[in-house]
Amino acid sequence: MSFSSTVKNEVCHQPIETTCCILAELSALVRTTGLISLKGNDQISLDFSTENAALARRIYSLLKKRYNMPASVKVSKGRKLKR
Secondary structure, three states: OOHHHHHHHHHHOOOOOOHHHHHHHHHHHHHHHEEEEEEEOOEEEEEEOOOOHHHHHHHHHHHHHHHOOOOOOOOOOOOOOOO
C-alpha cells in the first residue's frame, strides 16, 4: 500500500464533530479531488473523483452531515495503462 493510501485511510477514520472541521476538510477535498460546476438556475454541482473507497465514503458522509443534501455515487471501472 502506498504512503498516500495509508494516510487517506487514517484520515478517513478520524471522527469529525465540529462544523468548522467539516468545512475545512470538504474545502481541501474540493481543492484536491473535486470539481465545482455551475449548472444554471442557481444550481451547483460538486464532483469528486477518487480510487479510494474509504475516501469516497468520507466525502459522502461529510456532505450529508453538513448539508443534508441528496447525493449520488457513480462507480466506474477505469482502464489502467501499463508503463
